[in-house]
Amino acid sequence: MLLTTLMLIPLVGAIVVFLIPAAKAALAKQIALGFALVTLVVSVLMVLGLDNSSGGLQLVESYDWIPAFGISWTLGVNGISASLIVMSAILVPVAIIAGWWDAENSSQGSVKGYFALILALEVFIIGVFAANDLFLFYVFFEAMLFPIYFLIGRFGGPQRAYAAMKFLIYSLVGGLFMLASLIGLYVVAGRELGAGTFDFETLTTLNMDPNTQKLLYLGFFFAFAVKAPMVPFHTWLPDAAAEATPGTSTLLVGVLDKVGTFAMLHFLLPIFPEASKFYAPAIIVLAVISIFYGALLAIGQTDIMRLIAFTSISHFGFIVMGIFVMTSQGLSGSSFYMVNHGFSTGALFLAMGYLVSRRGSKRIADFGGVQKVAPILTGVVLISGLSGLALPGMSTFISEFLVLTGTYAVNPAAAIVATFGIVLAAVYILWLYQRTMTGVPSQEVEETVTEISKRELIAVVPLLAIMIALGFVPQVALNYINPAVEQVQTYVGFTDPEAVAVPEGSGS
Template sequence: MILFLFILIPVLGAFAAWLSAAWNKKLPRWIALMVLVFELAMATAFWSEAVGDGSWYVTFIRPWMPRFGISFSLAMDGLSLLMLILTFFLGALSVLVSWNEIKERTGFFFFNLLFVLAGITGVFLTMDLFLFYFFWEVMLIPMYFLIGIWGHGNRLYAALKFFIFTQAGGLLMLLAILGLYFVHAQSTGVFTFNYFDLLNTPMAQETGRWLMLGFLIAFIVKLPAFPFHTWLPDAHTEAPTAGSVVLAGLLLKTGAYGILRFVLPLFPEASQYFAPYIMLLGAIGILYGGKLAYAQTDFKRLVAYTSVSHMGFVLVGAFAFNELAYQGVVMQMITHGISTGALFMIAGSLYDRLHTRELEEMGGLWPALPGMGVVTMVFVMASLGLPGLGNFIAEFLILAGSWQAQPWITVAATIGLVVATVYSLRIMQKVFFGVSVREYKLPDLSLREALMFVPLVIVIIWLGVYPQPVINTAKPATPAVAVHFTSK
C-alpha cells in the first residue's frame, strides 16, 4: 500500500494546492512543500528499515483490465528507492526555489509541479508496461505547461519542441510495448503486460532487435543522448528554475532508469549486439556536449549542455555489462541530479539579482556574493569530477567498468573529463572572478537559499566521501538489470 501512497499523495496535494489558491495565493507553495517533505521523510524512513526477499522490498498488485492482461502493478527495489528519494528531495527544493519566483497563477503552477513529480514516481515504481507508458505520458503534459506558461521569452517554442520530441519517442516505445505483448502471446498463449512475465519472452533474434530499438530510442531521447538532444538546451533555457531542476535532476533520469530496468533485461541479446555502437554514441555525446557547453555565453544554456555530456557516461556504463559500471551509472544518476540541479538553482538566484544570464555581463561577483561563490565552487568542482565529491565516484566506477568492455571508447570518454574541467572552470572565471563589469551591491545568500543549498552541499560531499550506503542499496538490484550478461 505504501507504493500506491507514494503516487497518490502528490496527486491529492496537486489538487489541494490548485484549489487553495482561491483563498490565499501563498497557500499552494506551503501545501506543495509539506507534501514533498512528508514523501521524502517516508521514503528515507523506508530506506533506513528496508528489508525484502531477494532484490525486491515490496510489491503492490491489483487487477485493472484483466481481459487485456493489464494490472496496477507496482514494485520497489534498491534502484527504485534511490530514485524516489532523489525525486522527493529535488522536488522539495524545487518548491523552495519557486517561493518568490512564481507570482502569477501559483495554484496551477504547484499543481503542475506536484503532478509531474507524481508521474515520475509512477515511472520509477510501475511493473506493468501499459501502466509504465501511462505514467511516461503523465510526466509530459504538466512539464509542457511549466515551460509554456511560466518560462522565459521563447517559452512556447521550447515547450512545443520538448513535447514533440518526447511524444515521438513515447509513441515508438508504445509500438515496441505492443509488439512485445503480441510476441509473448504468440509464444506462450498468455496476453500480459506484466514485466516479470515478459522478462524471458522467446522471440526471433531480429524481432528482439527491432523491439529493443523502439524502447531504446524513447529512453535516449529523454536522456538525452546525441543526436536526439536538441530539445534539451531550449527547454532548460526557457523553463522556470524549478522546471530546469526537475528536467535535469529527474526527467532525464527516467530515460536512464528505462534503459537499466527495461532495455537490458527484456532484450539481452539485442543489447549486447548494439552495445559497442551505443557506447560509442555515449562517448561522442560526452565530447560533443562538453564542447558546446564551453561555447555558450548563457549560464543556463551552458549547464544544459553539460547534461548532454554527463548523460553520455550513463550510456557508456549501462552497456558495459559490468557490475562496477552499473553501480557507477546509478551513482551518476543521483550525483548529476544533485550537482546540475544545484547549478540551475544558482543560475536562477543570480538571475534574480542581476536580471541577466549572460556570462559576459557578469564577472567579479565574489566580493559581493562570497556565500554564493563558495556554493558555486562546490558544484562546479563536482561537475568536473573533483575527488571527494559524488560525481568523481560515479565517473570513476563507470570508466573502471567500461574499460573491461571497450578500452578505446573508455579512453575517449576519459578525455571528456578534461573538457569538463575547462567548461566548469570557465563558469567560475566568468561569473565570480575576472574583471567586474559594474559596481555590485547585492544581497548574499538568504535564509531560504541557505535552506536550499546547504543540504545539496552536504549530500554531494557525503556521496563523494562515503558512497557505500548508496552502492549497497543499488547492488541487490543488479541481477534484475544485468543478470543475463557476462563480461566480454
Template sequence: MLIIDSAFPVLTTMVLVPAVGALLLTLPVLRPWARTLGLAVAVVELGLGVWAATLFDYSSRASTQLAETHAWIPHFGISWALGLNALGLAMLLLAVALVPLVLLASWGEVPADRQALFTGLVLALEAFVVVIFAARDVFLFYVAFEAMLVPVYLLIGRFGGTDRRRAAMKFLLYSLAGGLIMLVGVVCLLLYADDSAGAYLFERLAQTIPLVPTHVGRLLFLSFFIAFAIKAPMVPVHTWLPDTAEQATPGTSILLIGVLDKIGTYGMIVLVLPLFPEASAWAAPVVLVLAVISILYGALAAIGQDNLYRLISYTSVSHFGFMVLGIFIGSQAAATGAMVYMVAHGLSIAGLYLTTGFLARRTGTVLISELGGMARVTPVLAGTWLVSGLASIALPGLSGFVPEWLVLTGTFSESVTLGVAAVLGVVIAALYVLLPYQRVFTGAPAPARVGSSDLDGREKAILVPVVLAMLILGLAPSFLTTTLDGVAEQVATTMVQAPAGDVAAATVTTEGTAK
C-alpha cells in the same frame, strides 16, 4: 526475480498524496495557501519516501520489494503493479527530496498569483514520477511516461523565459515522437505475451519476450531504446534540451534534468536489458559509440556557451553519455557507477541550477559576457556554484568522483579505446566549469553589480542539504554502491550472457568497442 509483497500499500499512497494535493490546489479557496499547502504535501511525501526506505530489505539487493499487484484491465493482462528495486528506491528518494527544494526556490521566481498553478503542476508531476520509478507493468509505465508530459509542458510553456512556448513545443514534439515509437513496441508486446492475468508484468515478460524471433526482438528493442535515448538525452536526439533549459525556470530544469531525464537511463536498465538481452548485446557497439560521442560533444558544446543555463544543459548531455556507457559496456563496476552517477548528477544539477537562478534574480542575466567579479559581492553564492560545478566534474571528495571513476575503470576493463575517449571528456569537463567560474565570479565586479546581495537565509537553507548530500555521497559512497551492486550484477550479466551466436557477432575487441 524475487518479488516481496508489501503489507501496506506505501507506494500507492505515495502516488495519491501529491495527486490529491494537486487536485486540492484547483479549489479557489485554497489557492492563497498554495505555497504552504504544496510544501506540506511535499514534506509528507518525503516522509513517506523515507518510510519506504526503512521498509526496504537491503540484504536482498536484486529483489523487487514493497510490491503491490491489482488487476486493472484484466482482458489484456494489464495490472496496477508497483514495486521497487534498489535503483528505483534511489531514484524515488532523489525525486521526493528535490521537490520541496524546488517549491521553496519557486517562492522567489514564480509570481504569487500563479503559485497555485506552478505548485499543482509540480505535485502532479511528482505523482507520475512515483509511478514511473515504481511501475512493474509495462503498460502502466507507458501511461505514466506519456502522462507526465502534460505537467512538464505546462511548467515550461506557462513559466520561464520569453521564448518558452517554442521551447515547450519542441520538448513536447520530441517526447511525443519517442512515446509513439515506444507505443508500437508496447502494443507488439501484447502479441507475444500470454493472455493470462499479469501478462504485462516486467517479470513475466522477461521470461517470454527473449524467446521471440531475433529480428522481432531487435525491432522491439529499438522501439523502447529510441524513446529512452530521447529522454536521456543522447546525441543526436538531444537538441530539445538546451532550448528547454534556457527558457524553463530553474526549478523546472532541476526536475526535468535532475530527475525526469533519468527515466531514460532507468528504462534502459529495468526494461530494455531484461526484456531484450540479445538485441541489447547486438546494439551495444553502436550505443557505446554514441555514448562516447555524447560525452565529447556535450563537453565541447558546453565550453562554447555564453548562457549559463545552456552551458549546464550541455554538460548534462556529456554526463548522460557516461551513464549510458556504464550501462552497455558489460562491466559490473561500470554499471554500478552509472546508477550512482544518476543520483550524483541529480544533486550537482540541483546545485548548479539553484545557484544560477539565484544569480539571475540578482543581476537580471545569465549571460557570461555580461557578468564578472560576482565572488566579491556574492561570495557564498559563488562558493556554492563552484562546489556544485566541481561535483559535476568529479572532484575527489564530492558526489561525482566515485561514479565517474567506476564507469571509467569498468570501461577500461572492456575497451581501452572507449576508456581513453571517455577520459578526454573528463579533461574537457574541467574547462567548462573553471572557465565560466573565472569569467563570472573572479576579477573586479562591474559597477552595476556592486550592490548585489548575497544569498539570504531561505536560499542558504535550500542549498545546505544539496551541498551536504554531495559531500556525503563523495566521502561515504559505500552504502549506495553496495545497495546497487545487485542490480549492477544483473545489468552486466545481461550484456555478457546473450545467446552465444549473437554475442559473437556483437562482441568486438578492446580496440574499439565492448564485449
C-alpha cells in the same frame, strides 16, 4: 500499498493546492511544501524498510487494471529505483523552496498552479520509477510530459512557448515509437504465453527470436534516447532548460531525464538481453559522442542555463556508456551517477538561477566579479561546479570513476577516449566560474547582485551536504544499488570479465 500511498500523498497535495483560492498564494506554497516534505519522509522510511541484500523487486503490489489487454497496476522497487525515488523526493521540496517566488511574475499561470503542477509531476515521477508493468510505465512516461509542459510553457522565459512545444513534440514522437514497440512486444508475448501481458517479470522470461528483439528494441531505445537525451536527439533539452524556471529545470534535468537512462537499465537490458548485446557497441559509440559533443558545446555557450544543459548531455553520455558495458562496476557507477547527477546538476541550476534572477540576464558576459559582492553564493556555485566536474571527494567522482573502470574492462578504447571528457568538464566548469565569479565586478553586477538569502541557502545546502557525504560514504547508496545491479546482470546473462578483479598481492 506503500508505493501507491507514496504516490497518493503528492496527488492529494496537488489537488488541495489547486483548490486553494488564487489570492492565498502564500498558503498554497506552504501546503505544497508540507506535502512534498511528507512525501520525502515516507520515501526515506520506504528505503530504510528495504532488504538491501536482495536485488529483486520489493514492496510489490499488483491489481488488475484492464484485464482485456493484460494490463495491471503493478508497482515495485529495487535498490536502483528506490534511490532514484528518494533523490526525486529530495529535489521536489528543494525546487519548491528555491522557486518560492519564481511563479510570482508569470503573466499566464497562477502561483498556486505552479506548485500544484510540481506536486502533480512528483506523482508521475514516483510512478514511473516504481511501475513494473510496462504499459503502466508508458502511461506515466507520457503523463509526466504534461505537468512539465505547462511548467515550461506558462512560467518560463520569453521563448517558453517554443521551448515547451519542442519538448512536447520530441517526447511525444519518442513515446509513439515506444508505443509501437510496446504493442509488438505485447503481441509477441501473446503468441508465446497464450495471453498478452505487460508484466515486467513475466516479460523477462520470454524467449524472443533475436531478430524480433532487435526490431522492437529500436522503438524503445529511440524513446529513451530522446528522453535521456543522447546526441543526436538532444536539441530540445537546452531550449527547455534555458526557458524554464531554475526549479523546473532542476526537476527536468535532474529527474525526468533519468527516466530514459533508468528505463534502459531497468527494462531494456532484462527484457531484450540479446538485442542489448547486439546494439551495445553502437550505443557506446553514441554515448562517447554525447560526452564530447555535450562538453564541447557547453564550452561554447554564452547562456548559463544552456551551458548547464549541455554539461548534462555530456554526463548522460557517461551514464549510458556505463549501462551498456554491462559490467557490474559500469552498471553500479551509472546507477549511482544518476542519483549524484540529480543533486549536482540541481544545485548548479539553482545556484546559477539565483544569480540570473538577481542580474536579470542569463548571458555569461553580463557577469564577472560576483565573488566580491556575494562570496557565499560564489561558494555554493563553486561546490556545485566542482561536483559537476567530478572532483575527487565529491560523490560524482566515485560514480564517474566506476563507470570508467567498468568500461575499461570490456572496451578500453571507449574508456580512454571518454577520460578526455573529464578534461573538457574541467574546462567548461572552471571557465564558467572564471568568467562569472572572478575579476572586477561591473557596475551592474555591483548594483543588482546581492548575497544569497536564508531561504535560498536552505534550498541548496542539503544538496551540497549530500554530494559531499556521498563522496565519502558512497556505500550508503551503493549497498542498495549493487544487489539490483547483480540482478540485472543475471537477466542479461553477463558475467564480468576476469581482468576486472586484480588478485591481491599479484603486484601488477
